[in-house]
Every structure is written in C-alpha cells, then in structure tokens.
Amino acid sequence: MPSTQQLEDLTTQVRRDILRMVHKVNSGHPGGSLGCAEFFVALYQDIMEYSTDFDMDGIGEDLFFLSNGHISPVYYSVLARSGFFPVDELNTFRLINSRLQGHPTTHEGLPGVRIASGSLGQGMSVAIGAAQAKKLNNDSHLVYSLHGDGELQEGQNWEAIMYAAGNQVDNLIATVDLNGQQIDGSTDTVLPMGSLRAKFEAFGWTVVDIENGNDIESILKGMAEAKSKTGQGKPVCVLLKTVMGNGVDFMMHTHAWHGKAPNDEQLEIGLSQNPETLGDY
Amino acid sequence: MKTYTNTGSKDTRSGFGAGLTELGQTNENVVALCADLIGSLKMDDFKANHPERFYQVGIAEANMVGMAAGLTIGGKIPFTGTFANFSTGRVYDQIRQSVAYSGKNVKICASHAGLTLGEDGATHQILEDIGLMKMLPGMVVINPCDYNQTKAATIAIAEHNGPVYLRFGRPKVANFTPENQTFEIGKAVHLNEGSDVTIVATGHLVWEALEAAKALEEKGISAEVINIHTIKPLDDKAILDSVAKTGCIVTAEEHNFLGGLGESVARVLATNKPTPQEFVATQDTFGESGTPAQLMDKYGLNSAAIQAAAERVMQRK
Missing domain, CATH: 3.40.50.970 (Thiamin diphosphate (ThDP)-binding fold, Pyr/PP domains)
Known part of the structure; x- marks a missing residue:
C-alpha cells in the first residue's frame, strides 16, 4: 500500500489535473471534483481491489459507480493516474471526439467507466443491480458508489435506498459527498434535507460518518470501518463531510465553483497552491 | 387467400x-x-x-x-x-x-x-x-x-x-402463428401474397389485417399482408418489395399515428419510393375507459377500419 505521503502527493497532482482540465475548455465542474480528490485517491490507490485491464463485468473485482457524474474531472484524473488510460488523454477532456465526455459514459469505451451518469439520481439503483449480480455470481467483492448530497433530492434514490435495506444488499457501500452545496446555493437553502444519518438509519442502513472527508487517513479509517460492516445484512452508507473546492482557497466553502472554470489568473493562483508532485500531463 | x-x-x-x-x-x-x-x-x-x-x-x-x-x-x-x-x-x-x-x-x-x-x-x-x-x-x-x-x-x-x-x-x-416458430428480429413475415394493396400491421392489428384482407378478397381486391413484428430495425426491403407490386400501402397499429410504425414506414417510402399511404392508428389522442372491442371500434383500430383504409388508398394510386 502506498504511504499517506504518497497519497497526499497524488491528491495534489489530481487537483492540478482538475484545474487544468476545466481551465482549458472553460467548462466543467471543479468544486465537487476538488472536494472529492482525497476520496477518489484513497478509493483507487488503497481501498478497492481491481484490475486496470478493464473488463465491463468486473467479476472478482471491487466495482465503483459515480452517480454524480458532473465531477468527472476528478474521476478521469484518478482513473488515468491509476493506470486505466494514458494520463496525456486528460488533455482531451470535453473536446470533440474525446473519450472524456463532459459527463462519464461507456459510449466511447473509456476504460474504468461502467455506466453513464450525469442525469442525477440513477447511480444507486445501478450499484444495487451490480451488487445483486455479484451475489448471483458468488463474487465476494464489494460495490462502491458515490452520490452528491444535493443529488439525494432525486426521488429514485429513495426507491433504491428502500430496496437495498429491504433486500439485504449488504455488499454495497454508498458514499454521500456531504459538502452542503448545490448549484443554486447551500442544500439547506435550496431544499433542506434534515439529518441524512437519521434518514438512512430509518430506512435500515448502517451509517458511518467520516467527519473530515478531505483527510486521507480519516477516509482510510472510515472506509475500513464501512467495509467491516458489510456482509451483515444491511447496506452501508458513508457520510463523507467534504469542503467543496478543497485545496484552492478561493474556491472553498462556496457553491460558486460548482460548474465554473477558473480564468488564466485564477488558474495560476490555484496551481501555485498545489505544487507539481508527480508531473503534469 | x-x-x-x-x-x-x-x-x-x-x-x-x-x-x-x-x-x-x-x-x-x-x-x-x-x-x-x-x-x-x-x-x-x-x-x-x-x-x-x-x-x-x-x-x-x-x-x-x-x-x-x-x-x-x-x-x-x-x-x-x-x-x-x-x-x-x-x-x-x-x-x-x-x-x-x-x-x-x-x-x-x-x-x-x-x-x-x-x-x-x-x-x-x-x-x-x-x-x-x-x-x-x-x-x-x-x-x-x-x-x-x-x-x-x-x-x-x-x-x-x-x-x-x-x-x-x-x-x-387470435393465436394463429406457428407454435415453436423461430423469431428473427427485424425480419418481416409475409402472411398473404397480394397485388392491389399492401397492408403492414403490427401487434394485435395483424389478425385484424388478415380479416380485412379476407373481406377485401370478397370484393375482388387482392391484399398483401405483412406482419411487421419488429418496428426497429424496420425491414425496409420487405416494405419496398411489396409496394413495388401494389403501389399503395396501409399501416395498422395500436398506437398514435405520430411516432409509430406508420411514420417509420412513411420515412422508408419517402426516401426510396414515394407511395400513397393510409394510417390505421389513433389520431393524436388519449384513450378512455371501455371494453377493448368498443375502444378498438371507436378509435378505428379494427378490420373494418383497415378495409376502409385499403379502399381509400387504392383510389390515390
């Protein structure tokens, strides 16, 4: 396993990738991507077992589904830097004829992606289906998924949440990125959701909190706890508290950078706060 | 027939x-x-x-x-x-x-x-x-x-x-196709050879199309009947070969005339061989309560409607 320092170095590089990707095409979603950089790095560098020799069925591997597909920059950066496709391909993000579509898709055959996402609220159901397929295949590996907190406003999630508990889908760890922000403002002002812990528990899930979702060691510890609670008849939810825009000071604690790219000057400031570690693409 | x-x-x-x-x-x-x-x-x-x-x-x-x-x-x-x-x-x-x-x-x-x-x-x-x-x-x-x-x-x-x-x-x-048949996706099934008018139907209206063809035969009209079980991909060739003989066509489906089989057929004809066509389908409307037979009669989705459409389209040749 890589050291914490190695994971932190990679995270810094991933932040640079995110900023440069969205800056180049003057579009994309840096805020949520930056907030989840540590989580993706931990997931792909430490937590999950998988092969980069990509196979859609993923039998004998842990699977990951990104439901809030707009944070594609962090997904693409970590997939590339984990060996799924050449890092140089990050240069093609959102360009015509690219495999790196604005929102992730299987349509262009990008290794590492197993479902299209972007229209929100669909990933939990897909993850449950994949988890049920694992049970049918006697495959003891786990299914991981990530969802935005605002995304839980989509009703389909609650169909899925009810199903997973009612049917003991206990090989699933669904993580909610609890950054408290969405396009129009804070989740509390757009549509208050109350206690997500209370809601998931009321539906019959096991809930694990990760209070500092931007700290690698906290994530590893929390996800290990989540993993230890699988196989016990209940699906597991991780409430991952993150700061949107983490690592770039002027992007933090605001929804303003949900779907806005930095200009040249802002890019330079952001990059200066995240010095190159593993080499830019 | x-x-x-x-x-x-x-x-x-x-x-x-x-x-x-x-x-x-x-x-x-x-x-x-x-x-x-x-x-x-x-x-x-x-x-x-x-x-x-x-x-x-x-x-x-x-x-x-x-x-x-x-x-x-x-x-x-x-x-x-x-x-x-x-x-x-x-x-x-x-x-x-x-x-x-x-x-x-x-x-x-x-x-x-x-x-x-x-x-x-x-x-x-x-x-x-x-x-x-x-x-x-x-x-x-x-x-x-x-x-x-x-x-x-x-x-x-x-x-x-x-x-x-x-x-x-x-x-x-009516259950009338062979038991244990082989189903080929995208391959239309010719049910009756005819020379005056082509009737392509899908779903429940295929049997109605055969009933219509029988009634037309009694009037001396020879109707070709094709079962289009696959609307996409559509068997373009079956349709074009048939209208090459008959010169006119009726499409029949339990569906709105917007977006259904009829429009798919019309596209094939318009881009290959413009041909008079009549649509047996609902006319941009919702349904309502009633018995199936009453509804199919009220919304013009039965053998009588197909027969009338065939006679209309033949006059447009």
Missing part, C-alpha cells in the same frame, strides 16, 4: 410468461425484475422456479430500470416487467441514460400496451410508447402479434446483445 386458423385465443402477455419460463430453464444468466405486477405480467412461473433470479422491486419502476442496468454488469440478462406506460414514459430518462446510452443488455418487457387493457382508461393505456422507445439510439422495438409469436420473441431477444423494448397486451386475441 391463404387461410389462418385461430387455434384458441390467448393473451400475448401469457406468451411472454411462457417464453420467460423457458428461458429460465435454458439460460442461467436470465434474471427477471417486476414492479408489483407479477400476476399481470405472467411472471409467476419464473419466480416460482428461480426465486434467486427474480427481483420484486415494489412500485418503484425507476429503481427497477437502474437495477436492471446494474445486473448486466456481471453478465446477467435482465427482463423487466410492468405495464407499457410505466415501462416507458415513467422511466424514460432512466432507460435513456442507464440502459440505452450505456449500451446495457436490458430487455424492457411491457404488457397492457395500447387501448386494449380497456376499462382502466387512459392513465393505464399508452399509445406513445413505440415512438418513445424507437427514438432511443440502439433500442430494438418489437410488437409481436399473438401468443406463439410473443413467446418466440421473448426467447429470441435473450440472444440479442443490447437493449430491447418488447411490447404486448392483455386481451385474449
């Missing part, structure tokens, strides 16, 4: 159920999901025989479609079952993104399509589903005509790798 015998009226949904039962025995990758309509979809046998491969999702169609997409990841072949309205319009975006755009091997199986579920009325009838599904890139759209053909289609779509919409119905209708 060639005669066809009704070997005993049956509902096409039971053909689906029988096909699914057979698939359960022959293909261990086939799994089934249902949104609280097991009896209506005739999925009881599959559930009883393979409980480990059956998923009751409750009244939650969006979750059902997403789960089906997920089940394909791991090599399963999911068949979802609910009414046609809840199979399509209610979950259009889930089908679009998680199934069609993602290229998943999901079979969306829809009963109670069209007007013929009758008394429940327009909330449960759908006359737009063929259009919704055929517009999705990569989606195959099939509407078989009787019990035997629905059973054969159900078995055949498991062998097709990709998303399929299979549409069938509730009422008992």
Whole structure:
C-alpha cells in the first residue's frame, strides 16, 4: 500500500489535473471534483481491489459507480493516474471526439467507466443491480458508489435506498459527498434535507460518518470501518463531510465553483497552491 | 387467400410468461425484475422456479430500470416487467441514460400496451410508447402479434446483445402463428401474397389485417399482408418489395399515428419510393375507459377500419 505521503502527493497532482482540465475548455465542474480528490485517491490507490485491464463485468473485482457524474474531472484524473488510460488523454477532456465526455459514459469505451451518469439520481439503483449480480455470481467483492448530497433530492434514490435495506444488499457501500452545496446555493437553502444519518438509519442502513472527508487517513479509517460492516445484512452508507473546492482557497466553502472554470489568473493562483508532485500531463 | 386458423385465443402477455419460463430453464444468466405486477405480467412461473433470479422491486419502476442496468454488469440478462406506460414514459430518462446510452443488455418487457387493457382508461393505456422507445439510439422495438409469436420473441431477444423494448397486451386475441416458430428480429413475415394493396400491421392489428384482407378478397381486391413484428430495425426491403407490386400501402397499429410504425414506414417510402399511404392508428389522442372491442371500434383500430383504409388508398394510386 502506498504511504499517506504518497497519497497526499497524488491528491495534489489530481487537483492540478482538475484545474487544468476545466481551465482549458472553460467548462466543467471543479468544486465537487476538488472536494472529492482525497476520496477518489484513497478509493483507487488503497481501498478497492481491481484490475486496470478493464473488463465491463468486473467479476472478482471491487466495482465503483459515480452517480454524480458532473465531477468527472476528478474521476478521469484518478482513473488515468491509476493506470486505466494514458494520463496525456486528460488533455482531451470535453473536446470533440474525446473519450472524456463532459459527463462519464461507456459510449466511447473509456476504460474504468461502467455506466453513464450525469442525469442525477440513477447511480444507486445501478450499484444495487451490480451488487445483486455479484451475489448471483458468488463474487465476494464489494460495490462502491458515490452520490452528491444535493443529488439525494432525486426521488429514485429513495426507491433504491428502500430496496437495498429491504433486500439485504449488504455488499454495497454508498458514499454521500456531504459538502452542503448545490448549484443554486447551500442544500439547506435550496431544499433542506434534515439529518441524512437519521434518514438512512430509518430506512435500515448502517451509517458511518467520516467527519473530515478531505483527510486521507480519516477516509482510510472510515472506509475500513464501512467495509467491516458489510456482509451483515444491511447496506452501508458513508457520510463523507467534504469542503467543496478543497485545496484552492478561493474556491472553498462556496457553491460558486460548482460548474465554473477558473480564468488564466485564477488558474495560476490555484496551481501555485498545489505544487507539481508527480508531473503534469 | 391463404387461410389462418385461430387455434384458441390467448393473451400475448401469457406468451411472454411462457417464453420467460423457458428461458429460465435454458439460460442461467436470465434474471427477471417486476414492479408489483407479477400476476399481470405472467411472471409467476419464473419466480416460482428461480426465486434467486427474480427481483420484486415494489412500485418503484425507476429503481427497477437502474437495477436492471446494474445486473448486466456481471453478465446477467435482465427482463423487466410492468405495464407499457410505466415501462416507458415513467422511466424514460432512466432507460435513456442507464440502459440505452450505456449500451446495457436490458430487455424492457411491457404488457397492457395500447387501448386494449380497456376499462382502466387512459392513465393505464399508452399509445406513445413505440415512438418513445424507437427514438432511443440502439433500442430494438418489437410488437409481436399473438401468443406463439410473443413467446418466440421473448426467447429470441435473450440472444440479442443490447437493449430491447418488447411490447404486448392483455386481451385474449387470435393465436394463429406457428407454435415453436423461430423469431428473427427485424425480419418481416409475409402472411398473404397480394397485388392491389399492401397492408403492414403490427401487434394485435395483424389478425385484424388478415380479416380485412379476407373481406377485401370478397370484393375482388387482392391484399398483401405483412406482419411487421419488429418496428426497429424496420425491414425496409420487405416494405419496398411489396409496394413495388401494389403501389399503395396501409399501416395498422395500436398506437398514435405520430411516432409509430406508420411514420417509420412513411420515412422508408419517402426516401426510396414515394407511395400513397393510409394510417390505421389513433389520431393524436388519449384513450378512455371501455371494453377493448368498443375502444378498438371507436378509435378505428379494427378490420373494418383497415378495409376502409385499403379502399381509400387504392383510389390515390
């Protein structure tokens, strides 16, 4: 396993990738991507077992589904830097004829992606289906998924949440990125959701909190706890508290950078706060 | 004309159920999901025989479609079952993104399509589903005509790798195609040779088209009857070869004339050989409560309507 320092170095590089990707095409979603950089790095560098020799069925591997597909920059950066496709391909993000579509898709055959996402609220159901397929295949590996907190406003999630508990889908760890922000403002002002812990528990899930979702060691510890609670008849939810825009000071604690790219000057400031570690693409 | 015998009226949904039962025995990758309509979809046998491969999702169609997409990841072949309205319009975006755009091997199986579920009325009838599904890139759209053909289609779509919409119905209708037939996706079936007018029909209206052809023959009109069980991909050649002989065409379907079989046929004709066409279909309207026979009569979806359309279109040659 890589050291914490190695994971932190990679995270810094991933932040640079995110900023440069969205800056180049003057579009994309840096805020949520930056907030989840540590989580993706931990997931792909430490937590999950998988092969980069990509196979859609993923039998004998842990699977990951990104439901809030707009944070594609962090997904693409970590997939590339984990060996799924050449890092140089990050240069093609959102360009015509690219495999790196604005929102992730299987349509262009990008290794590492197993479902299209972007229209929100669909990933939990897909993850449950994949988890049920694992049970049918006697495959003891786990299914991981990530969802935005605002995304839980989509009703389909609650169909899925009810199903997973009612049917003991206990090989699933669904993580909610609890950054408290969405396009129009804070989740509390757009549509208050109350206690997500209370809601998931009321539906019959096991809930694990990760209070500092931007700290690698906290994530590893929390996800290990989540993993230890699988196989016990209940699906597991991780409430991952993150700061949107983490690592770039002027992007933090605001929804303003949900779907806005930095200009040249802002890019330079952001990059200066995240010095190159593993080499830019 | 060639005669066809009704070997005993049956509902096409039971053909689906029988096909699914057979698939359960022959293909261990086939799994089934249902949104609280097991009896209506005739999925009881599959559930009883393979409980480990059956998923009751409750009244939650969006979750059902997403789960089906997920089940394909791991090599399963999911068949979802609910009414046609809840199979399509209610979950259009889930089908679009998680199934069609993602290229998943999901079979969306829809009963109670069209007007013929009758008394429940327009909330449960759908006359737009063929259009919704055929517009999705990569989606195959099939509407078989009787019990035997629905059973054969159900078995055949498991062998097709990709998303399929299979549409069938509730009422008992004539069962006249061969038992244990081989179903070829995208291949029209010629039911009667004719020279004066072509009638292409899909679903429940295929039998009505044969009845119309019989009546036309008594008037000295020779009608060619083609069963278009697959609306997408459409058998362009069968249509073009036929109108090359007859010079006019009637399309017949239990669906809105916007977005249905008729429009697909019109596109083929307009781009290859402009030909007079009449549409036997609903005219941009919702359905209503009534018996299936009353509804098919009121909305002009029976042999009499097809016969009248054939006589009209022949005058436009």
